[in-house]
Amino acid sequence: MARSPKDHDHDHPHTHRHGHSHGVRREDTHGAKSMETLSRISQTKQDEETARSLQYGLEAASSVIDRNISLFSRGHQPAFAGINTFMKAPYCEDIRKIGNFEAAFVGAPFDSATTYRPGTRFGPQAVRRISALYDGYWFDGGVDIYEELDLCDAGDIFVIPGNIEKTFDQVTKAVSHIYTSGVFPIICGGDHSLGFPNVRGIAPHIDGNVGIIHIDRHIDIQEKDMDERMHTTPWFWTTNEGTHASHRDHSHMHDVGLPNCHPKNLVQIGIGGWYGNRPGTAVAKRRGTSVLTMHDVQHYGPKKAAEIALEMAWEGCKAVYLSFDIDSIDPGFAPGTGSPEPGGLLPREAFEMIHTIAAEGLCGMEVVEVSPPYDVNDNTAQLACRVVLDVLGTLVANGKLGHRSKVMK
Numbered sequence: 001m002a003r004s005p006k007d008h009d010h011d012h013p014h015t016h017r018h019g020h021s022h023g024v025r026r027e028d029t030h031g032a033k034s035m036e037t038l039s040r041i042s043q044t045k046q047d048e049e050t051a052r053s054l055q056y057g058l059e060a061a062s063s064v065i066d067r068n069i070s071l072f073s074r075g076h077q078p079a080f081a082g083i084n085t086f087m088k089a090p091y092c093e094d095i096r097k098i099g100n101f102e103a104a105f106v107g108a109p110f111d112s113a114t115t116y117r118p119g120t121r122f123g124p125q126a127v128r129r130i131s132a133l134y135d136g137y138w139f140d141g142g143v144d145i146y147e148e149l150d151l152c153d154a155g156d157i158f159v160i161p162g163n164i165e166k167t168f169d170q171v172t173k174a175v176s177h178i179y180t181s182g183v184f185p186i187i188c189g190g191d192h193s194l195g196f197p198n199v200r201g202i203a204p205h206i207d208g209n210v211g212i213i214h215i216d217r218h219i220d221i222q223e224k225d226m227d228e229r230m231h232t233t234p235w236f237w238t239t240n241e242g243t244h245a246s247h248r249d250h251s252h253m254h255d256v257g258l259p260n261c262h263p264k265n266l267v268q269i270g271i272g273g274w275y276g277n278r279p280g281t282a283v284a285k286r287r288g289t290s291v292l293t294m295h296d297v298q299h300y301g302p303k304k305a306a307e308i309a310l311e312m313a314w315e316g317c318k319a320v321y322l323s324f325d326i327d328s329i330d331p332g333f334a335p336g337t338g339s340p341e342p343g344g345l346l347p348r349e350a351f352e353m354i355h356t357i358a359a360e361g362l363c364g365m366e367v368v369e370v371s372p373p374y375d376v377n378d379n380t381a382q383l384a385c386r387v388v389l390d391v392l393g394t395l396v397a398n399g400k401l402g403h404r405s406k407v408m409k
Contacts, residue, residue, distance in 0.1 A: 175202060
């Protein structure tokens, strides 16, 4: 005896006759929208890479059926093979030609300003190594980095081990060269002392004020640490204290504050814990910087906290810079860092925050304090890589970087 539709529905009580569940249509899901966007992006660069791999790497053995595979690895596959650049992007060896690209990954392998555990000089190498895992195809955001962004690896800045000031001058000049060439700088540290020379390489070239969103567990705004400008001090030297500037004799350290980086536009998120914040707290209070602790993030939620930070950082500014210290993420997820502090962000919270922040546009970014000697399974380096990729993907998706309009069908 044939079963009636009514019998069928009785056997499956969760089936809805309207063809969708809970009032949500399949085509309205985020996944469906991402697939639609990705389907409209050309595969031109992928085809070009295949042709180049066959030209430079020779044809594969006759037993290999896929004739897009070359004899010597010259492209993204296998992920574990080849000589790594960040995301296996082109290496811009002639830095005079950096202007041919839209964004550049650059390493600043300096950790002589570390106050506890060294090792961040190996951070850029670790981030490059684990980046080989990724193929640039971001389903979450509907972005294909390789097709939509001309990205390169600019190599590493020649830092001077043991000399903070000469390194700062090298870093500032290098970042300035990248930025003034019309290229978005992605600076991978290295310790957080680099925040000051990094911003100093960008801010003078912006016609207006620059805001800074600083995601960290430590406030990093004390004047000096053990008589030097260490990784606990970058924001003291970056932000301009105005008429209340220190009049102490700093000899070569006379540049107290960049003129267009005001304390009110420095927003520090995730600050807390039991270490490293005492000397800087008084400075932050005196200068009037904005501090959001992990309690604030929990209270408002990561998205709202990021929106609050955006309002403060962008007030009266022409541009905003993102400084991301990997120790802002709980060390259970990111153990490979110099000053771990439990109770920080979960990775998903961090991603939600940087998606919100990057959607408004950035003038540059840094990811610092990845210390591979203390890492486990490259977890910390991988999170740093994801921070970079998620920022880039968000900038591309929101039309703030790249050339999406040229590759959409």
